[in-house]
Amino acid sequence: MSLLHTIYLVAIAAEAASGALMGMRRRMDLFGLCVVGTVTALGGGTIRDLLIGHYPLGWVAHPEYLAYTVGAAIAAALLARRMHRLRTAFLWLDALGLVAFTVIGCDVAASTGAHWVVVILMGMATGVFGGLLRDVLCNQVPLVLQRDLYATVSFATGVLYLGLLELGVAAGIATTSAIASGFALRLLALHFGLALPVLEADTSSFDEAREQR
Amino acid sequence: MSLLHTIYLVAIAAEAASGALMGMRRRMDLFGLCVVGTVTALGGGTIRDLLIGHYPLGWVAHPEYLAYTVGAAIAAALLARRMHRLRTAFLWLDALGLVAFTVIGCDVAASTGAHWVVVILMGMATGVFGGLLRDVLCNQVPLVLQRDLYATVSFATGVLYLGLLELGVAAGIATTSAIASGFALRLLALHFGLALPVLEADTSSFDEAREQR
Amino acid sequence: MSLLHTIYLVAIAAEAASGALMGMRRRMDLFGLCVVGTVTALGGGTIRDLLIGHYPLGWVAHPEYLAYTVGAAIAAALLARRMHRLRTAFLWLDALGLVAFTVIGCDVAASTGAHWVVVILMGMATGVFGGLLRDVLCNQVPLVLQRDLYATVSFATGVLYLGLLELGVAAGIATTSAIASGFALRLLALHFGLALPVLEADTSSFDEAREQR
Numbered sequence: 001m002s003l004l005h006t007i008y009l010v011a012i013a014a015e016a017a018s019g020a021l022m023g024m025r026r027r028m029d030l031f032g033l034c035v036v037g038t039v040t041a042l043g044g045g046t047i048r049d050l051l052i053g054h055y056p057l058g059w060v061a062h063p064e065y066l067a068y069t070v071g072a073a074i075a076a077a078l079l080a081r082r083m084h085r086l087r088t089a090f091l092w093l094d095a096l097g098l099v100a101f102t103v104i105g106c107d108v109a110a111s112t113g114a115h116w117v118v119v120i121l122m123g124m125a126t127g128v129f130g131g132l133l134r135d136v137l138c139n140q141v142p143l144v145l146q147r148d149l150y151a152t153v154s155f156a157t158g159v160l161y162l163g164l165l166e167l168g169v170a171a172g173i174a175t176t177s178a179i180a181s182g183f184a185l186r187l188l189a190l191h192f193g194l195a196l197p198v199l200e201a202d203t204s205s206f207d208e209a210r211e212q213r
Numbered sequence: 214m215s216l217l218h219t220i221y222l223v224a225i226a227a228e229a230a231s232g233a234l235m236g237m238r239r240r241m242d243l244f245g246l247c248v249v250g251t252v253t254a255l256g257g258g259t260i261r262d263l264l265i266g267h268y269p270l271g272w273v274a275h276p277e278y279l280a281y282t283v284g285a286a287i288a289a290a291l292l293a294r295r296m297h298r299l300r301t302a303f304l305w306l307d308a309l310g311l312v313a314f315t316v317i318g319c320d321v322a323a324s325t326g327a328h329w330v331v332v333i334l335m336g337m338a339t340g341v342f343g344g345l346l347r348d349v350l351c352n353q354v355p356l357v358l359q360r361d362l363y364a365t366v367s368f369a370t371g372v373l374y375l376g377l378l379e380l381g382v383a384a385g386i387a388t389t390s391a392i393a394s395g396f397a398l399r400l401l402a403l404h405f406g407l408a409l410p411v412l413e414a415d416t417s418s419f420d421e422a423r424e425q426r
Numbered sequence: 427m428s429l430l431h432t433i434y435l436v437a438i439a440a441e442a443a444s445g446a447l448m449g450m451r452r453r454m455d456l457f458g459l460c461v462v463g464t465v466t467a468l469g470g471g472t473i474r475d476l477l478i479g480h481y482p483l484g485w486v487a488h489p490e491y492l493a494y495t496v497g498a499a500i501a502a503a504l505l506a507r508r509m510h511r512l513r514t515a516f517l518w519l520d521a522l523g524l525v526a527f528t529v530i531g532c533d534v535a536a537s538t539g540a541h542w543v544v545v546i547l548m549g550m551a552t553g554v555f556g557g558l559l560r561d562v563l564c565n566q567v568p569l570v571l572q573r574d575l576y577a578t579v580s581f582a583t584g585v586l587y588l589g590l591l592e593l594g595v596a597a598g599i600a601t602t603s604a605i606a607s608g609f610a611l612r613l614l615a616l617h618f619g620l621a622l623p624v625l626e627a628d629t630s631s632f633d634e635a636r637e638q639r
Contacts, residue, residue: 023571029622031578032571046477051259053268055479056540063543114269117276132350137558139567141352145236145245152244195242264472266481327482330489345563354565358449358458365457409455 004175008104009068011097012041016069017076018094019134024080026138036137037073038066044130048105048122052112091190098150099182102127102157103175110162120158127154149189157182217388221317222281224310225254229282230289231307232347237293239351249350250286251279257343261318261335265325304403308366312395315340315367316374316388323375333371340367362402365409370395430601434530435494437523438467442495443502444520445560450506452564462563463499464492470556474531474548478538517616524576525608528553528583529601536588546584553580575615578622583608 019040020033028036042059049057059065105126109119128144128151135142144150161178165171188194232253233246241249255272262270272278318339322332341357341364348355357363374391378384401407445466446459454462468485475483485491531552535545554570554577561568570576587604591597614620 026567026571028567028571031581031622032568035571035577050263050476051270052273053266053479057477060478060540060544063541066543066547114273115276117279118273121279136349136562137568137571139352139565141239141241142245142350145239145241145248145350151248155244263476264483265486266479327486328489330492331486334492349562352565354452354454355458355563358452358454358461358563364461409457 004100004104004179007096007100007179010093011100012065012069013072014090014093014097015130016041016072017090018131020073020076021080022134022138024077030074030077033077034070034073036134037076038069039137040130040134041069041072042066042130043133044101044126044128045105045108047129047133048108048125051125052109052114052118052122054108054112092187095153095183095186095190096179098127098154098186099157099179101130102154102182103161103178106158106161116162119162120155123158123161124151124154127151127157149186149194153182153186153189156185217313217317217392220309220313220392223306224313225278225282226285227303227306227310228343229254229285230303231344233286233289234293235347235351237290243287243290246290247283247286249347250289251282252350253343253347254282254285255279255343256346257314257339257341258318258321260342260346261321261338264338265322265327265331265335267321267325305400308396308399308403309392311340311363311367311399312370312392314343315370315395316391319371319374329375332375333368336371336374337364337367340364340370362399362407362409366395366399366402369398430526430530430605433522433526433605436519437526438491438495439498440516440519440523441467441556442498443516444557446499446502447506448560448564450503456500456503459503460496460499462560463502464495465563466556466560467495467498468492468556469559470527470552470554471531471534473555473559474534474551477551478535478540478544478548480534480538518613521579521609521612521616522605524553524580524612525583525605527556528580528608529587529604532584532587542588545588546581549584549587550577550580553577553583575612575620575622579608579612579615582611 016037019037022040023033023036026032042065045058049055102123104123106119106123108126109122114122131144131150132142135144157178160181161174164174164177169177229250232250235253236246236249239245255278258271262268315336317336319332319336321339322335327335344357344363345355348357370391373394374387377387377390382390442463445463448466449459449462452458468491471484475481528549530549532545532549534552535548540548557570557576558568561570583604586607587600590600590603595603
């Protein structure tokens with residue numbers, strides 16, 4: 001599907017740029033920025049494909065994606081000083097990428113005949129695991145595990161997409177509707193600072209138990 | 214095998230709870246707790262299956278496991294304040310899970326015709342890699358690499374299990390014996406604080422060498 | 427190829443030793459040192475094989491490699507106090523391993539019919555991902571992403587190797603030439619402290635944008 005593929009290419013560039021910019025804060029060299037950018041952009045789909053045994057991986061079949069993410073990472077690094085002007089554009093592209101990755105991930109998983117729960121989960125993996133790997137490489141607790149309406153948007157997008165297909169809606173319409181709705185939800189979440197609750201708890205006595213292990 | 218499967222279900226719930234509780238200390242939101250809980254519970258078996266190319270993964274074939282670990286993670290988060298009363302129960306369940314995961318992992322690896330060294334290693338991977346992934350996601354050096362009679366118990370359980378099978382003991386008896394012995398060893402290790410040695414060494418001059426790289 | 431295989435065995439021992447020594451600094455116990463050493467030595471090839479779906483993994487087919495890396499890790503731990511005398515030897519072995527891993531990784535990927543870009547990338551993965559996993563397990567930002575003429579040497583070795591094969595040079599000569607050139611480049615980089623640039627940038631306003639996510 002041509003529109004979805006175009007969105008995909010824009011999204012992996014945006015994600016590669018986000019990875020490269022975080023790598024710069026860790027004082028990585030140019031090679032490191034390219035690795036972190038590429039892992040951020042393609043890592044979610046790669047983990048999805050490993051988990052469902054879907055070979056060859058996307059970037060093995062289409063190595064041009066690698067040139068693309070490396071180019072985006074280097075461009076982001078060179079333009080980093082001006083990135084603050086691009087802040088809104090970046091957040092919008094990132095939101096678009098999140099929902100596009102989710103729909104693409106659902107499609108790939110569904111093509112293997114997986115249960116719908118697994119299909120939605122693989123959509124989420126495609127959407128959020130790239131950023132999670134980026135954070136592990138940059139040695140910090142993954143943001144996606146701490147702030148939420150990111151993963152939740154991915155979940156809602158996947159549920160809506162599968163639900164529409166289940167109701168017999170044409171694939172193109174289901175795709176467009178899911179992406180538009182997910183995108184809107186993500187922008188609303190950004191605008192209003194929506195978030196899932198963080199439970200407060202004194203877990204210190206439990207920690208003691210762990211220490212004894 | 215019905216008993217082993219029951220133990221497995223109890224064990225993945227206990228591991229999901231342990232992951233969720235550690236996630237709470239990192240101030241993760243509800244989604245993050247569910248991810249870390251699920252990865253802790255199912256991550257060891259997933260890595261084993263990826264390494265030996267055993268598809269489909271357990272939770273892809275049985276998505277109900279995912280609902281199960283998510284439920285356990287949420288329950289643990291809600292009950293966190295009372296978890297200290299459950300400390301002993303938790304440690305026992307965790308010990309049971311460790312040995313049950315090990316035996317199950319050995320069975321899966323043996324079914325692929327792998328060498329017995331690989332079978333034992335895959336048993337250990339099933340037993341301990343979930344906790345290792347939990348610690349990586351929570352941005353700390355994996356506990357299992359620092360305190361030991363955890364992995365060692367898994368190793369001893371696997372060796373005993375394979376040894377009994379090799380001697381011609383019936384599968385049911387070998388399973389029960391290995392689980393009971395491993396469980397007892399783990400409880401003894403907890404009770405007496407048994408541990409492998411940590412070697413002390415001044416590695417600073419070596420570090421310099423690394424710095425030069 | 428016998429010489430390449432011998433170099434491979436020396437290299438995995440050197441990498442296992444490097445992993446064990448870094449684990450000691452994190453006060454890991456003996457089991458942890460063996461795990462980190464083995465992951466450092468065999469992790470690059472394992473990730474390569476997972477990514478291209480090349481089963482069985484090397485150490486599953488040849489479990490003796492595991493005994494080998496465990497032995498090297500324990501030996502390194504016991505000899506850690508004297509390791510500073512071995513500093514130069516270690517750096518040379520590590521450089522040899524890097525280029526040997528790269529050539530072996532290229533061969534494995536090429537045997538699956540992958541695109542040459544993927545072949546070179548898999549050579550680099552084989553060469554550098556073991557050290558990257560070591561650093562993730564030891565909870566630090568991967569060195570290979572921060573200091574570069576390590577990965578760059580791997581890249582250059584792979585390009586030279588594939589280029590020679592493409593020009594019709596015999597496999598043995600291409601292998602020897604690529605390893606010798608890569609090795610020399612690595613030693614030059616060590617000697618003169620060559621490195622890729624680290625871009626300086628004020629990314630703080632971008633960070634704010636991320637915070638808003």
